[in-house]
Amino acid sequence: MKFILFCFALFLFCWSSTCTINRQAGYPFPEPDLLYPAKLDFTNNIIDTNHQKKPKLTEQQIRGKKLFRKNCASCHRRNMVDDMTGPALRGVTERWAGRETILYDWIKNSQAVIATGDAYAVALYKEWDNSEMNAFPKLTDEDIVDLLSYIERE
Numbered sequence: 001m002k003f004i005l006f007c008f009a010l011f012l013f014c015w016s017s018t019c020t021i022n023r024q025a026g027y028p029f030p031e032p033d034l035l036y037p038a039k040l041d042f043t044n045n046i047i048d049t050n051h052q053k054k055p056k057l058t059e060q061q062i063r064g065k066k067l068f069r070k071n072c073a074s075c076h077r078r079n080m081v082d083d084m085t086g087p088a089l090r091g092v093t094e095r096w097a098g099r100e101t102i103l104y105d106w107i108k109n110s111q112a113v114i115a116t117g118d119a120y121a122v123a124l125y126k127e128w129d130n131s132e133m134n135a136f137p138k139l140t141d142e143d144i145v146d147l148l149s150y151i152e153r154e
């Protein structure tokens with residue numbers, strides 16, 4: 001007798017929880033994907049969360065991209081993660097954190113920064129077999145802000 005009561009209670013419990021789930025899904029419409037609820041929007045259309053595109057380039061990043069293609073892409077890979085003639089540039093602002101003015105000086109004229117004996121610059125130059133980066137005396141600080149914004153976005 002106890003067993004029958006137990007089964008009945010179990011049945012009631014399961015039934016009520018199914019009802020709750022179905023109500024959430026707007027029963028009798030298709031059931032939601034309970035394992036991956038993030039894939040559902042409110043109209044139950046499946047949204048593919050894994051293939052969302054990168055956010056659009058901002059105006060600043062578009063300017064940076066043009067500058068990058070024109071001046072830097074011959075040595076620094078466009079995907080920013082693989083090395084080429086020069087090192088991959090992703091994360092560069094972090095590597096120079098707190099030394100932004102020196103980073104700007106570097107981009108304008110890397111040899112001048114190496115000549116000051118800056119430890120990081122000298123070590124980097126050595127690591128890259130003393131290959132010289134072009135100097136870009138024409139780049140303004142604004143150009144460099146645009147460039148770095150693009151570099152970090154890629």
Ligand code: HEC
Binds near residue numbers: 085086089129147
């Ligand atoms: C002729 C090839 C060449 C060009 C063109 C070039 N670079 Fe470089 N870059 C290098 C090399 C090589 C290094 C490694 C250091 C060295 O050997 O001087 C480097 C290093 C750097 C670094 C330091 C990277 C780090 O990890 O700290 C930055 C930042 C940088 N380049 C930015 C730029 C930007 C921005 C441009 C375009 C305006 C540019 N480079 C154009 C060759 C180049």
